[in-house]
Amino acid sequence: MDLENQKRVKDLTEEYGPENVVVLLGAAEGEASGIAAETVTAGDPTYAGPLTGVSLGLVVYHVCEDEVKEEFDPDVYDEQVSMMEMVLDIDEIAEEMQAIREEYTKY
Template identity: 55%
Template sequence: MDLENQQRVKDAAEKFGGENIVVVLGSSDPEGAEIYAETVTLGDPTFAGSLAGVPLGLCVYHVLEPEMKEAADPAKWDEQISMMEMVLNVDALVAAVSKMRADNSKFKL
């Protein structure tokens, strides 16, 4: 997660409260998704950004998780996301993010 987005997430959590934030990731690779999920739950593992050492514990999902699909407008899902569902390793993406969420999120959806 780049430094600018880390600051945006931190600012939103401070402004609205972590209990009111859900981070939805769209990373195409499981390793990246896991690092992004770690950043918004435990803090930046590279210690380079504004979330270094800042365990926000935010609720985090990958956009391809069933809960996100159920919440989405079906027409928009088909238009914007369904193609990615066919070409990406959905199970690996979901596993990476859901494990990080289960282990480190303080807040629930």
């Protein structure tokens, strides 16, 4: 994850409290989703950014996962995202996200 974005995630989590923060991702692939999710839960796996060694344990979903999708206004989702379901490998992404959440999410 971009170093500046890591810094913002860290600062905002401190400001609002980790239990109140949810991260939503839009990554193009399973692996990239997994790395981003790991960054905001266990810490930056690339050892490059401000979240290196910082385990925030945040709740994190990919925008195309069913759990969050059913909370969106269906019209908004249809207009903004739905076409990408034909493009992205949603199953692979969901699998990666699920694994990271089970292991590292604390809230």
